Amino acid sequence: MRIFISVDIEGVAGVVASEHGRRGNADYELARRLMTDETNAAIAGAAEAGATEIAVADSHGPMTNLIAAEIDPRARLVSGKPRPLSMIQGVRPDDHGVVLIGYHAAAGRRGVLAHTINSRAFSRIDVNGVQASEATLFAGHAAEIGVPLLAASGDDCLARDLADQFPEARAIIVKEALGAAAADSLAPRASCDLIRQEVAAAVSGPRPAARMVTDPPLRVSVRFVTQIQADVAALLPFCDREDSTTVSFEVASYAEAIGVLATFSFAAMGVS
Ligand SMILES: [Zn+2]
Missing domain, CATH: 3.40.50.10780 (Dipeptide transport protein)
Structure with missing residues (x-):
């Protein structure tokens, strides 16, 4: 085990x-x-x-x-x-x-x-509205x-x-x-x-079922701490700009969401 x-x-x-x-x-x-x-x-x-x-x-x-x-x-x-x-x-x-x-x-x-x-990059993340x-x-x-x-x-x-x-x-x-x-x-x-x-x-103890809070595909909405961080994320062609600090994108899995969010986190540190 x-x-x-x-x-x-x-x-x-x-x-x-x-x-x-x-x-x-x-x-x-x-x-x-x-x-x-x-x-x-x-x-x-x-x-x-x-x-x-x-x-x-x-x-x-x-x-x-x-x-x-x-x-x-x-x-x-x-x-x-x-x-x-x-x-x-x-x-x-x-x-x-x-x-x-x-x-x-x-x-x-x-x-x-x-x-x-990353507390200096993201002030809120939602996945399918959660x-x-x-x-x-x-x-x-x-x-x-x-x-x-x-x-x-x-x-x-x-x-x-x-x-x-x-x-x-x-x-x-x-x-x-x-x-x-x-x-x-x-x-x-x-x-x-x-x-x-x-x-x-x-x-x-008993093994619980593997639970996802919401099932893929995932619409991920990311509110950045600063406007310029969202400006950088919105350069990617698969991202939609929602408002001054918020960008959203859709992915097929949690693994894909994790990769995009890690990239956003690195990129945000370059412009904060
Ligand atoms: Zn942590």
Whole structure:
């Protein structure tokens, strides 16, 4: 049984400030250590529940956050970017399920460090009219190749969104949001204990159906932070300009949407 684990940083216990996610400061060095510890807790839980193969995808910012030397050797490590499937790179059709660690609420929703893919590029993403989080998009791709979302850890706002979009997935609440940059959090060691137990329960429990929040084809609407970012995206012939900051396009799959959004994210950083 193979388990795929994607790890972000904003939903990790003890992480509340944007500095925690940005390389080049002491808060980041602390946060990447906490992220690595929660990853190892999820690996341990999956292994205890019978996983014989585990892949971990480092999925925040530069995607080189996890301290590779400290990753539990029972797992393989996918890291670096760009890569075709971004935060879900490495999932396979024969996987038993997906676990998301350190995830967070969508751009435009309440929650600690809420954003979708890139807070400096996107202020909101909708898919077929549904407000999309990273879980919507990346667990959506897993589902389109037949792999269900088993569990996701983060704040209580992530859990609220999961209850709407992936009700069979187990929400692992490691902190309560007090705002965009404030939380009442479990201590990191308690968070790791909870993640280990809950991932083990999710992996050993009944396997849910693979669920997409909305089925392809997908009309993806992207509201950028600045007008010039939308100007750049609208240069592509398959994009429609909706308003000053919004561009939309249609694709046949979540995998295709992920590739276009990653390209938009890189392009937006060149003109912001
Ligand atoms: Zn994220």
